[in-house]
Amino acid sequence: MKASELKSDTKNFNRGTKRGRKMVADSLKDYGAGRSVLVDKDNRIIAGNKTVESAADMPIQIIETDGTRLIVVKRTDLSLDDKVAREMAISDNRSSEVGLDWDLPTLESFRTELSLDKFWKEAELKKLFGEAGEGDDDMPAPGYGVLIENISETQQLELLERLTAEGLTCKAMTF
Numbered sequence: 001m002k003a004s005e006l007k008s009d010t011k012n013f014n015r016g017t018k019r020g021r022k023m024v025a026d027s028l029k030d031y032g033a034g035r036s037v038l039v040d041k042d043n044r045i046i047a048g049n050k051t052v053e054s055a056a057d058m059p060i061q062i063i064e065t066d067g068t069r070l071i072v073v074k075r076t077d078l079s080l081d082d083k084v085a086r087e088m089a090i091s092d093n094r095s096s097e098v099g100l101d102w103d104l105p106t107l108e109s110f111r112t113e114l115s116l117d118k119f120w121k122e123a124e125l126k127k128l129f130g131e132a133g134e135g136d137d138d139m140p141a142p143g144y145g146v147l148i149e150n151i152s153e154t155q156q157l158e159l160l161e162r163l164t165a166e167g168l169t170c171k172a173m174t175f
Contacts (some may be wrong), residue, residue, distance in 0.1 A: 003055035007044040013107050016050050017167035020099020025054040027091040032090050039110055098167055
């Protein structure tokens with residue numbers, strides 16, 4: 001069986017980012033597989049959708065479990081004393097961070113049937129869904145921005161495209 005034969009989660013909460021997908025694909029190419037993917041009894045992906053997308057025709061090995069034992073993946077070719085294993089650890093964490101893009105409509109659709117307060121504090125949920133919190137007085141959430149002056153329209157479009165591909169939220173302005 002190959003990774004591409006697993007069934008992706010059609011209601012995955014993480015849309016992913018272009019940059020994150022590239023990082024996962026590069027990591028698989030550079031270091032090989034480093035962690036497992038979780039599927040349900042029907043081979044539908046619970047965790048690891050972006051990894052499977054990037055793995056494509058990589059052969060897989062399925063270990064069946066009922067969840068009462070922790071499955072550990074041991075890479076006999078790696079040592080934390082080596083640069084490659086350390087880079088793989090960074091890649092694993094950074095690609096997870098960069099690749100996360102919550103699909104808010106999908107998450108919202110499960111809000112009444114799932115206990116999202118297990119994962120977010122109430123204020124975090126309100127901010128995530130753009131709801132006014134106590135004392136907010138309809139003020140926008142605080143944030144940071146960058147203003148770049150004196151560039152051409154073409155440069156602006158190229159920069160917007162590049163930053164958006166890196167997972168940043170960008171808006172074009174003229175003044």
